[in-house]
Amino acid sequence: MNGRLAWFVAGTAAGVYSTLKARRAVYRMTPPGMADQANALVSGAREFGAQMRAGMSVRQAEVAADLELFDGPLDQTGDYTDKEYR
């Protein structure tokens, strides 16, 4: 009896899970699903660009510090935030 109940519960859970996954997969293939994915991709690309610019500004500051000519911070665009040079 316990074995049958366990199999019933397992089958029900598998059915619910597979149904959920199948519905989500079908939704991804629809036009609104594709639009949502495109929006998410654009957001990800924007965040990736922001992270990349941050890393580039860090590297620029390191190069400028290696030159020992400038010790000011760099902004997001890679330019110097203040124009004070040594």
Added chain:
Amino acid sequence: MSSQNIMVVAVIVAVAIAVVALLVALLAVRRLRQFSPPRLSSDAAWPETMPQTQPSHATGEGERAIAIGDQSAQVPAALQARVVEGRVVMTPTSRQIVDATMGRPLIKASILAHGLAHALRPESRDRIRALMRREYNRSRNQRRRVARQAARTHTTSAPTIDPRTGSATKPGRHAATVDAHAWLGELPQRPSSPGASGRLEGNR
């Protein structure tokens, strides 16, 4: 020798001459760029920010300082242009050195590679993935919520006018169609109020 062979030889010679001319032009342009005057910084405030340093070396024989425009009164003596053995020598400013260093291809590549590595490190990667997943789930949930609300409003309201066909529809008759259209439609800018008149225009 047939005329076709003569034409082929003529074309080959013409192509060779054209390639040689192109190479000569490229070399000439490179030479001209080498002899072009150094680009002065466009920062108008640079004379005020220049370090007020003393000349580190005395002007020896054969060297003489020259004035360029009105900068002789503002530029320190160490940064003034001078002529050494017939050549004009200008001490670059700090800004010019930094700009020139940042503009070198290897430095640019290094900065770009560092930015890429920074963006692809595990922390940034996980953050970007989570952001994309949250954005996708938010859009999907909002679309489902709008669809359910549209279907519920349509089934419980009075007969409305179908905006596509212009015909009156009974409550609950085309609930599945309305649900599908709301589900496939564009997301609204702001969620409609539950006490709406039951028309679908508010949800589209």
